[in-house]
Every structure is written in structure tokens, then in C-alpha cells.
Amino acid sequence: MQLGNFITNAEVARIFALENEQRELRFALLPLAHYEAGVNPDEAQIKAWYEAHASDYLTTESVHLQYADLKLESVAGSLPLDAAELQSWYEKTRIATRWLSSATHAIY
Numbered sequence: 001m002q003l004g005n006f007i008t009n010a011e012v013a014r015i016f017a018l019e020n021e022q023r024e025l026r027f028a029l030l031p032l033a034h035y036e037a038g039v040n041p042d043e044a045q046i047k048a049w050y051e052a053h054a055s056d057y058l059t060t061e062s063v064h065l066q067y068a069d070l071k072l073e074s075v076a077g078s079l080p081l082d083a084a085e086l087q088s089w090y091e092k093t094r095i096a097t098r099w100l101s102s103a104t105h106a107i108y
Contacts, residue, residue, distance in 0.1 A: 041049075050057075
């Protein structure tokens with residue numbers, strides 16, 4: 001998409017919020033040497049513990065999907081456009097795109 005022709009104000013606000021989001025983080029360092037002394041499990045103990053806790057390592061597979069199915073045939077038929085409107089839009093977009101392209105190159 002050029003010039004954000006297909007982005008809503010709500011989407012812009014959400015993107016801005018995500019890009020500028022800040023989190024507070026706290027952590028503690030736990031020295032391994034304090035905990036590993038005297039711990040020496042053998043393979044059988046490790047396997048037994050894993051088998052007893054196998055469900056802790058499994059999660060159900062899930063997908064959250066959102067999409068819009070836009071087909072040219074269905075959308076184009078519902079848009080009342082004439083050649084003059086299309087030409088006008090093209091000229092405005094072409095000029096704006098050139099300007100944006102130049103500005104982008106100047107920034108980077």
C-alpha cells in the first residue's frame with residue numbers, strides 16, 4: 001500500500017501504541033552453584049520425573065486468525081466509478097507518490 005490508503009485511524013493508533021510500548025521488568029539472578037550441590041540424578045530418575053510431568057510440556061495447538069477475503073469481481077461491481085474520477089485519483093496519487101519517494105530517499 002502506498003501513502004496509507006488502506007489504513008484506518010484505529011490501526012494507526014494501535015501501531016503507534018505497540019511501537020512505543022514500554023514494559024517494567026524485574027528479575028533475580030539465582031547462582032547455579034547454590035542449587036547444584038548434591039544434585040546428581042541418573043537417567044532413570046530424569047526419565048521418571050519427565051514422564052510424571054509430561055503434561056507440563058504440552059500445550060494444545062491453536063491459531064488466532066483474522067482476514068478479509070476481497071475478490072476483484074465482488075468489490076469492483078459495487079464501486080460506481082467513472083473514467084474522469086479514476087484519472088483524477090491517478091494524477092493526485094502519482095504526484096504524492098513521487099514526493100513521498102523523494103522524501104524517503106532524503107531521510108535515509
